[in-house]
Amino acid sequence: MNDDTLDSIFDKAASGTSLVVKDRRALTIDYVPDRLPFRDEESKTIAHTLSIVLKGSRPSNLLLFGKPGTGKTAVVKNVLHRLSVKGEELGLELTVPFVNAKSANTAYKVLHEIAENMGINKGEKKLQVHFTGLSMGEATDRILEFIQRRKKLYVILVIDEIDSLVEKNGDDILYNFTRANERFSTESFISLIGISNSLTFKDKLDPRVRSSLSEEELVFNPYTVEQLQRILAERTMIAFNEGVVSSAAINLCAAMAGREHGDARKAIDLLRVAAEIAEIERANKVEEKHIRLAQEKIEKDTNYEVLRNSTTHTKILMLAVLKSRNGNTGEVYEIYSDICRRIEQEPLTQRRITQIMSELDQLGLITSDVISQGRYGRSQKLRITVPHSTVKEALKEDSILTGLLSID
DNA sequence: CATCCACCGGAAGAGAAGGTAA
DNA sequence: TTACCTTCTCTTCCGGTGGATG
Numbered sequence: 001m002n003d004d005t006l007d008s009i010f011d012k013a014a015s016g017t018s019l020v021v022k023d024r025r026a027l028t029i030d031y032v033p034d035r036l037p038f039r040d041e042e043s044k045t046i047a048h049t050l051s052i053v054l055k056g057s058r059p060s061n062l063l064l065f066g067k068p069g070t071g072k073t074a075v076v077k078n079v080l081h082r083l084s085v086k087g088e089e090l091g092l093e094l095t096v097p098f099v100n101a102k103s104a105n106t107a108y109k110v111l112h113e114i115a116e117n118m119g120i121n122k123g124e125k126k127l128q129v130h131f132t133g134l135s136m137g138e139a140t141d142r143i144l145e146f147i148q149r150r151k152k153l154y155v156i157l158v159i160d161e162i163d164s165l166v167e168k169n170g171d172d173i174l175y176n177f178t179r180a181n182e183r184f185s186t187e188s189f190i191s192l193i194g195i196s197n198s199l200t201f202k203d204k205l206d207p208r209v210r211s212s213l214s215e216e217e218l219v220f221n222p223y224t225v226e227q228l229q230r231i232l233a234e235r236t237m238i239a240f241n242e243g244v245v246s247s248a249a250i251n252l253c254a255a256m257a258g259r260e261h262g263d264a265r266k267a268i269d270l271l272r273v274a275a276e277i278a279e280i281e282r283a284n285k286v287e288e289k290h291i292r293l294a295q296e297k298i299e300k301d302t303n304y305e306v307l308r309n310s311t312t313h314t315k316i317l318m319l320a321v322l323k324s325r326n327g328n329t330g331e332v333y334e335i336y337s338d339i340c341r342r343i344e345q346e347p348l349t350q351r352r353i354t355q356i357m358s359e360l361d362q363l364g365l366i367t368s369d370v371i372s373q374g375r376y377g378r379s380q381k382l383r384i385t386v387p388h389s390t391v392k393e394a395l396k397e398d399s400i401l402t403g404l405l406s407i408d
Numbered sequence: 409c410a411t412c413c414a415c416c417g418g419a420a421g422a423g424a425a426g427g428t429a430a
Numbered sequence: 431t432t433a434c435c436t437t438c439t440c441t442t443c444c445g446g447t448g449g450a451t452g
Contacts, residue, residue: 349440
């Protein structure tokens with residue numbers, strides 16, 4: 001490696017030219033194409049429902065369901081973008097705050113982000129929603145007060161991944177927002193669009209919230225493999241130079257993403273990572289093998305990240321599962337406490353450990369099946385589902401644990 | 409067929425960390 | 431300063447429970 005090669009890498013990056021990729025943005029999650037293939041019906045329905053806002057009446061609340069990567073978010077963003085442009089043309093005061101409940105992480109942050117999105121925090125001091133310290137009620141009140149005071153403000157609030165909000169915090173926030181219109185004494189109003197990954201999420205709602213939130217519903221079906229192929233082909237035309245991605249690669253990509261449930265996001269991720277790998281290899285085409293490598297890399301990276309960022313006790317627990325012979329809860333807990341003692345950490349209670357284990361299960365790092373051994377009690381059978389090397393690699397970075405890894 | 413093991417998993421809540429309001 | 435806010439991690443307590451075994 002000499003200076004020239006480095007220079008050429010930087011030059012290429014700076015000028016943005018690449019043998020393979022033409023427009024990288026088209027492969028990111030945030031990219032919303034102008035037209036979403038196979039989602040015309042859904043777009044129309046949503047547009048229709050919302051269009052009455054242009055006449056100054058309140059649209060029905062809307063609830064959208066569908067598996068990840070079925071285009072829910074993209075469709076909504078697309079429609080809302082057009083709508084707000086139209087609203088502006090007509091001189092309406094229309095605002096369309098968009099929050100993702102999952103990436104906001106907590107219920108309070110959802111409120112904070114809404115306020116931020118609507119520009120409340122730039123306005124009157126008394127109505128600002130700081131990023132912590134207020135009670136939930138106070139924060140909600142401030143947002144609603146703001147809307148009311150603006151006399152004729154139309155708000156269409158989108159909450160993406162709304163199910164994770166309800167899961168963590170119940171439906172208090174939703175209750176307040178759905179009821180808000182009754183409180184307003186001015187012409188302002190608020191409509192809600194909820195986007196959910198899980199079809200069963202409605203069951204967790206209070207009946208009153210449920211009926212008002214789902215005044216209208218729409219289900220997004222997964223894409224078929226053929227549809228994924230078309231979507232990828234279209235995206236490829238924007239993102240890549242011509243003839244760079246073989247059709248075999250596209251087909252494989254679509255097949256892999258379609259295996260579970262036609263997930264377009266995953267398909268596009270796969271394509272992006274494959275392109276990166278191809279670039280590093282200095283290949284001038286994206287082939288099937290790059291897609292396969294990309295698949296491996298994505299899986300490994302996410303597991304690795306999760307593990308690396310988890311707490312010491314979670315890591316010790318992973319180690320204990322790794323070392324255990326048959327993976328029974330009792331045995332794993334024994335090993336776990338043993339390790340703790342060795343590195344002079346107070347072990348957590350068994351109750352907490354079961355909780356952590358079910359979290360790990362949800363993340364897909366381990367599987368746990370509850371089995372009954374009759375007279376010998378009930379237990380969980382734990383198994384690690386990621387390559388052991390990945391686990392060890394991730395744990396190596398924790399200085400407390402380095403000594404333990406070499407033992408066996 | 410009742411028993412009883414070895415754990416599961418819900419509920420409540422303590423307490424620390426991060427903050428606002430007045 | 432005091433009072434009070436949420437969220438996160440853990441603990442304590444405890445009522446279940448599937449099915450091999452006596």
